[in-house]
Amino acid sequence: xxxxxxxxxxxxxxxxxxxxxxxxxxxxxxxxxxxxxxxxxxxxxxxxxxxxxxxxxxxxxxxxxxxxxxxxxxxxxxxxxxxxxxxxxxxxxxxxxxxxxxxxxxxxxxxxxxxxxxxxxxxxxxxxxxxxxxxxxxxxxxxxxxxxxxxxxxxxxxxxxxxxxxxxxxxxxxxxxxxxxxxxxxxxxxxxxxxxxxxxxxxxxxxxxxxxxxxxxxxxxxxxxxxxxxxxxxxxxxxx
Numbered sequence: 001x002x003x004x005x006x007x008x009x010x011x012x013x014x015x016x017x018x019x020x021x022x023x024x025x026x027x028x029x030x031x032x033x034x035x036x037x038x039x040x041x042x043x044x045x046x047x048x049x050x051x052x053x054x055x056x057x058x059x060x061x062x063x064x065x066x067x068x069x070x071x072x073x074x075x076x077x078x079x080x081x082x083x084x085x086x087x088x089x090x091x092x093x094x095x096x097x098x099x100x101x102x103x104x105x106x107x108x109x110x111x112x113x114x115x116x117x118x119x120x121x122x123x124x125x126x127x128x129x130x131x132x133x134x135x136x137x138x139x140x141x142x143x144x145x146x147x148x149x150x151x152x153x154x155x156x157x158x159x160x161x162x163x164x165x166x167x168x169x170x171x172x173x174x175x176x177x178x179x180x181x182x183x184x185x186x187x188x189x190x191x192x193x194x195x196x197x198x199x200x201x202x203x204x205x206x207x208x209x210x211x212x213x214x215x216x217x218x219x220x221x222x223x224x225x226x227x228x229x230x231x232x233x234x235x236x237x238x239x240x
Contacts, residue, residue: 023089
């Protein structure tokens with residue numbers, strides 16, 4: 001008789017990105033309504049020093065505007081249409097909707113300093129994690145916000161990933177789906193005191209693989225499909 005498989009922590013990647021305009025309040029609300037445990041979002045800084053939530057360096061792909069995010073004032077950014085009439089949210093607006101379980105990806109190095117200044121009067125909730133592909137950003141987060149857990153995002157899972165995380169005093173790694181991401185590697189992470197958030201999770205086989213190798217969390221564009229993918233008769237995929 002088959003039994004339901006364990007459900008890892010589920011981060012909704014830029015919200016319910018498959019169903020709503022990414023990194024908008026509408027997308028976050030939809031993801032949480034679909035059962036996501038938390039939200040993954042991206043931060044940058046406007047020309048007048050405000051933290052905003054947008055993935056790309058420019059506004060071209062996700063809004064009706066053009067140009068680098070860093071060259072817009074907050075008012076100019078929020079005059080743009082980010083899809084379905086949504087605006088680019090400020091970080092404070094996003095946090096008010098997303099709750100406590102939030103993975104904050106640092107897209108612009110200067111955002112760490114602004115976040116640290118915000119922390120003095122509006123502390124981040126304890127479940128929050130700061131992540132980045134950029135080692136310098138993780139180092140800066142460790143220097144300015146040492147009490148906030150940090151994660152290193154990487155396209156290259158392997159022993160060096162663990163060494164890099166330990167060097168950066170990161171307690172999470174966020175590795176991409178690659179053949180090198182095995183149960184043995186995840187076990188080595190756990191032995192080193194590091195948790196694993198695996199991505200992408202675009203289909204059932206991805207999710208079941210993460211469960212088999214012992215990942216602690218997954219990041220997905222499809223939070224509304226996680227329950228369906230965890231049905232009792234789902235067979236766990238063999239390791240690649």
